Amino acid sequence: MMNLYSGTTDPFSHRCRIVLYEKGMDFEVIDVDLFNKPEDIAIINPYNRVPVLVDRDLVLYESNIINEYIDERFPHPQLMPPDPIMRARARQLLHTFEHELFERIPILETANQKEKEKEKEKELDRTRAHVRDHLIQLAPIFTKQKFMLGDEFSMLDVAIAPLLWRLEHYGIELPKAASALMKYAERIFSRQGFIDALTPSEKVMRR
Ligand SMILES: N[C@@H](CCC(=O)N[C@@H](CS)C(=O)NCC(=O)O)C(=O)O
Known part of the structure; x- marks a missing residue:
């Protein structure tokens, strides 16, 4: 096991x-x-x-x-695309998520620390703005398709979901223009696998 x-x-x-x-x-x-x-x-x-x-x-x-x-x-259901070209594209996007979004998690994690120096507060605000702007750029994808790579749930959706779940917790607010992205996030959050994977401490991160 x-x-x-x-x-x-x-x-x-x-x-x-x-x-x-x-x-x-x-x-x-x-x-x-x-x-x-x-x-x-x-x-x-x-x-x-x-x-x-x-x-x-x-x-x-x-x-x-x-x-x-x-x-x-455990190939069922398969989360990486079966085709080598699509798989390479998926890996490229996974890299972009790390570089543009997830490498900034340690800074976003300071959002709930009580005492912060001014410089740290500024860094947190810059990071929130960077992540928000990158997410806004992704929003138009979901006016045409249900998930990141098409109409099937994939590894790309897995990779970004923990950040989408934590937006409120990190103090990131998305504008109305990104509503397609938030609808996409709700689509992920309603999956049984996603619900079962949440720990009690994660469940209380979103109201
Ligand atoms: N790139 C790594 C990042 C893992 C990572 O940064 N884990 C953090 C938690 S957010 C950790 O264990 N930090 C050690 C610590 O906090 O002591 C991955 O994708 O697994």
Whole structure:
């Protein structure tokens, strides 16, 4: 059985939980409190971060790498496109999401810290604006199709969903012009796999 070491509020772990629940397979999620991290994480992941997947002798870290492995081991429903050209495009977009959006998560995570220096507050505002503008650019896609790659739910939707779930929590407000994107987000949030993957601490992030 696969074991996933997963942060209870961590958006990267959230991605892996979504894939595990979408696949409906046998696995165990080991909850990791990031404020009180057990020492064994540093033993299994040299970067001392979650998520980490352990499948017998295989130990994997990096959410997108873990998710591609699960997708290949359990191909139903397939989340990466079967065609090599579409798969390459999907990986390119996964990279863009990391670069433009998810690399900024550590700054966005400071949104709920009480005491912040002025400089940090400015950095947080710049980051919120960058993420908001990038999401606004994506909105027109969903006037034509249901999901990121077409009408089927895919790895791209998995990859971005934890951020969309946390927009309010990070203090990011989208304008009405991006309503197609928020409708798209609701489409993801209503999936059974998505609902089952939420931890109690994540459930309270959105009202
Ligand atoms: N690029 C990594 C990012 C993982 C990551 O940054 N995890 C953070 C949680 S947001 C972590 O475990 N940080 C260690 C800590 O907070 O002590 C992935 O996609 O898995």
